[in-house]
Amino acid sequence: SIFTVGDYLAERLVQIGIRHHFVVPGDYNLILLDKLGGKLDLFGRPALIEVGCANELNCSMAAEGYARANGAAACVVTYSVGALSAFNGTGSAYAENLPLILISGAPNTNDAGQFHLLHHTLGTSDFTYQLEMARKITCCAVAIDRASDAPRLIDRALHAALRAKKPAYIEIPTNLAGAPCMRPGPISAVVDPVPSNPAVLAATIGEAAQYLQGKQKPAILVGPKLRRAGPEAEEALIKLAEKMGCTVAVQPAAKGMFPEDHPQYTGVFWGQVSTLAADACINWADAILCVGTVFTDYSTVGWTAMPSVPLMVAEMDHVTFPGSTFGRVRLCDFLGGLTKAVRRNDATMIEYRRLRPDPVLIHVAGENDALSRKEIQRQVEPLLDADTTLFVETGDSWFNGIQMKLPKGADFEIEMQWGHIGWSIPACFGYALGKPERKVITMVGDGSFQVTAQEVSQMVRWKLPIIIFLINNKGYTIEVEIHDGLYNRIKNWDYAALVQAFNSTDGNAASCRVETGGELATAITMAQEHKGGPTLVECVIHQDDCSRELITWGHYVAAANARPPVHV
Ligand SMILES: C/C(NCc1cnc(C)nc1N)=C(/S)[C@H](O)COP(=O)(O)OP(=O)(O)O
Numbered sequence: 306s307i308f309t310v311g312d313y314l315a316e317r318l319v320q321i322g323i324r325h326h327f328v329v330p331g332d333y334n335l336i337l338l339d340k341l342g343g344k345l346d347l348f349g350r351p352a353l354i355e356v357g358c359a360n361e362l363n364c365s366m367a368a369e370g371y372a373r374a375n376g377a378a379a380c381v382v383t384y385s386v387g388a389l390s391a392f393n394g395t396g397s398a399y400a401e402n403l404p405l406i407l408i409s410g411a412p413n414t415n416d417a418g419q420f421h422l423l424h425h426t427l428g429t430s431d432f433t434y435q436l437e438m439a440r441k442i443t444c445c446a447v448a449i450d451r452a453s454d455a456p457r458l459i460d461r462a463l464h465a466a467l468r469a470k471k472p473a474y475i476e477i478p479t480n481l482a483g484a485p486c487m488r489p490g491p492i493s494a495v496v497d498p499v500p501s502n503p504a505v506l507a508a509t510i511g512e513a514a515q516y517l518q519g520k521q522k523p524a525i526l527v528g529p530k531l532r533r534a535g536p537e538a539e540e541a542l543i544k545l546a547e548k549m550g551c552t553v554a555v556q557p558a559a560k561g562m563f564p565e566d567h568p569q570y571t572g573v574f575w576g577q578v579s580t581l582a583a584d585a586c587i588n589w590a591d592a593i594l595c596v597g598t599v600f601t602d603y604s605t606v607g608w609t610a611m612p613s614v615p616l617m618v619a620e621m622d623h624v625t626f627p628g629s630t631f632g633r634v635r636l637c638d639f640l641g642g643l644t645k646a647v648r649r650n651d652a653t654m655i656e657y658r659r660l661r662p663d664p665v666l667i668h669v670a671g672e673n674d675a676l677s678r679k680e681i682q683r684q685v686e687p688l689l690d691a692d693t694t695l696f697v698e699t700g701d702s703w704f705n706g707i708q709m710k711l712p713k714g715a716d717f718e719i720e721m722q723w724g725h726i727g728w729s730i731p732a733c734f735g736y737a738l739g740k741p742e743r744k745v746i747t748m749v750g751d752g753s754f755q756v757t758a759q760e761v762s763q764m765v766r767w768k769l770p771i772i773i774f775l776i777n778n779k780g781y782t783i784e785v786e787i788h789d790g791l792y793n794r795i796k797n798w799d800y801a802a803l804v805q806a807f808n809s810t811d812g813n814a815a816s817c818r819v820e821t822g823g824e825l826a827t828a829i830t831m832a833q834e835h836k837g838g839p840t841l842v843e844c845v846i847h848q849d850d851c852s853r854e855l856i857t858w859g860h861y862v863a864a865a866n867a868r869p870p871v872h873v
């Protein structure tokens with residue numbers, strides 16, 4: 306059979322490590338889907354497993370979650386009506402630094418020139434608007450209009466996405482997916498990272514040693530971009546921390562990116578809603594080595610928690626100091642080189658041992674007491690073990706999850722930069738397909754759940770034993786705490802019954818509603834034993850039963866939102 310554009314794309318997706326692609330079919334992408342689904346591995350099995358989603362928003366969010374597990378992901382949609390919904394998960398991938406490849410079908414290449422009006426379009430003969438929009442939310446957007454250009458354009462998009470850890474966009478007209486195409490060359494041209502420039506690397510390490518020279522109390526602050534630099538960067542950071550002997554704190558969106566069972570871990574640095582003694586350690590330090598950090602209104606609690614000393618910030622491929630910046634320096638090379646050059650200074654660790662908070666007494670609710678947020682915390686935390694990944698959805702679930710202690714090996718996923726309510730349901734589904742060996746637990750609020758609930762039915766279809774704790778506090782409580790109004794009230798659903806509806810005659814999802822600590826304990830035992838499908842536990846709590854951290858954080862974020870315009 307002839308080798309086609311679709312075959313070229315399939316080959317490249319497999320070569321960059323993708324094994325599942327998330328799709329919603331449409332007549333502009335059907336030939337392409339045949340090609341992607343038709344690629345076989347050496348054993349004659351599909352090399353790419355097609356995963357259908359209920360809509361393109363969820364499809365793109367499932368791909369975003371898959372990229373967290375797998376490194377890269379592909380989302381395949383139809384033109385315009387599909388892609389515009391998938392733009393939201395693509396925006397999430399951009400904000401969260403994930404190489405999601407958004408692939409869209411497109412009109413037949415002859416139609417533009419014939420001024421044809423086509424379905425799914427805006428009803429004009431302009432078919433460039435989607436590509437233009439995609440340019441704004443990806444690091445590289447290409448539209449293939451001749452089969453002979455396909456190899457160059459596909460490779461360019463994939464290489465850009467993998468190097469920048471940002472999404473890319475590939476547009477393939479419906480009559481080109483099956484058109485003859487050249488076969489690909491070695492994948493190394495696409496996947497090889499840009500190496501550090503040796504001279505710049507040496508200069509950067511020298512500058513860092515200079516920055517730390519003479520400082521009495523250095524500390525390390527880890528941000529969410531560390532993980533995007535690869536596992537070797539996470540390993541290199543641990544070695545650097547152990548060489549320095551200083552305290553290590555993480556930003557909230559970086560929770561889990563430094564082991565919380567490590568003796569130098571001092572908590573989540575989040576201003577007044579920090580955990581353990583991270584706030585004191587960072588504010589006591591006279592030098593802070595920031596690795597992959599992102600300072601936003603949310604991570605600085607409405608700008609009330611910016612470190613007060615001049616910072617040195619190491620990113621994926623560049624490092625900045627108070628007076629200089631260096632590019633073409635890969636993070637793992639920089640951290641490794643600095644580890645060799647740096648001297649031990651454990652002053653912050655010594656201080657931490659003095660001020661470390663004592664373990665708090667956890668109140669055990671009576672089993673017939675009305676269920677509280679605290680009791681949910683107390684009962685869910687022990688479920689986190691070395692094989693578990695906890696997904697926390699935008700809402701008070703952020704705060705409840707961030708307060709939980711991660712044992713060795715446990716992992717944590719949060720979408721704090723994009724913050725799209727509903728992300729966690731499709732994202733944990735995609736993640737679970739990428740890492741089937743992990744146990745996945747998701748904490749999601751009722752408002753968020755209503756946005757993307759359909760993807761629980763994909764968990765049923767794929768028989769994934771994901772455990773979902775749906776915190777039903779009757780509405781948008783985060784919003785209530787920031788600024789209340791009737792718009793924060795939502796129509797209550799029977800969430801347990803909804804999940805049963807997803808079973809129809811061939812599903813195996815378990816679900817229940819719990820209103821006391823005792824019922825929750827029973828539900829958790831059932832959830833742990835339930836295999837062959839997801840378990841949803843709807844936890845009913847009072848509307849104002851939220852974490853104190855949410856109230857404090859919400860107060861300052863609302864204040865930051867309310868700053869009057871500065872008249873220039
Ligand atoms: C409406 C909104 N944010 C605004 C918003 C609106 N639309 C999208 C897509 N994303 C957003 N973050 C938010 S955080 C709700 O409080 C979430 O409610 P819920 O899931 O029920 O969680 P809490 O009750 O714990 O807040």
Ligand SMILES: [Mg+2]
Pocket residue numbers: 700750751752776777778779780781782
């Ligand atoms: Mg809610």
